[in-house]
Amino acid sequence: MIERARRGEIKALYLVGENPVGTLPTSMKVREALENLELLVCQDLFLTETAETATVVLPASSHAEKEGTFTNHEGRVQKVRQAFGPIGGSRPDGRSLLIWPG
Numbered sequence: 001m002i003e004r005a006r007r008g009e010i011k012a013l014y015l016v017g018e019n020p021v022g023t024l025p026t027s028m029k030v031r032e033a034l035e036n037l038e039l040l041v042c043q044d045l046f047l048t049e050t051a052e053t054a055t056v057v058l059p060a061s062s063h064a065e066k067e068g069t070f071t072n073h074e075g076r077v078q079k080v081r082q083a084f085g086p087i088g089g090s091r092p093d094g095r096s097l098l099i100w101p102g
Contacts, residue, residue, distance in 0.1 A: 001013070002020070002024075002028055002029075002030055003033070005033040005034065005036055005037055006029065006032060006033040006036055008036060010037065011037060011038045011039065012037060012038060012039035012040070013034070013037055013039070013040050014041045014043070015043070015044075015050060015054075016043045016044075016060065017043065017044055017045070018044075018050065019048035019050045019051075020050055021034065021048070021050040021053065022048055022049040022050065031049075034050065034053050037055075040053060040054045040055050040056075041054060041055065041056045042056070042057050042058070043060045044057070045059075045060050045062055059088060061086045061087075061090045062090075063080060064082070064083040064084060065082060065083070065084060065085065065086045065087065066080055066082060067080060067081060067082040068080050
């Protein structure tokens with residue numbers, strides 16, 4: 001995807017909780033590829049190196065603000081119980097896709 005974005009084959013990207021600019025090798029030229037996009041949306045807890053290049057940054061909810069399940073590195077499904085409600089304008093990952101009123 002990084003190479004395709006650099007070549008202009010991908011026009012938009014939505015990243016959730018990922019920081020490829022900060023975590024992938026500089027030899028991959030990730031920043032250059034992301035800056036070539038027409039639209040980059042980042043949803044994250046922090047203003048990462050990747051989010052700094054984004055067109056739009058959406059606030060993410062931490063694990064303590066979510067209810068649901070996840071699969072751990074051993075392949076086991078684990079339940080997550082919400083400790084408190086979302087802070088500020090944050091939303092659980094999938095809910096940010098549903099931003100319109102109503």
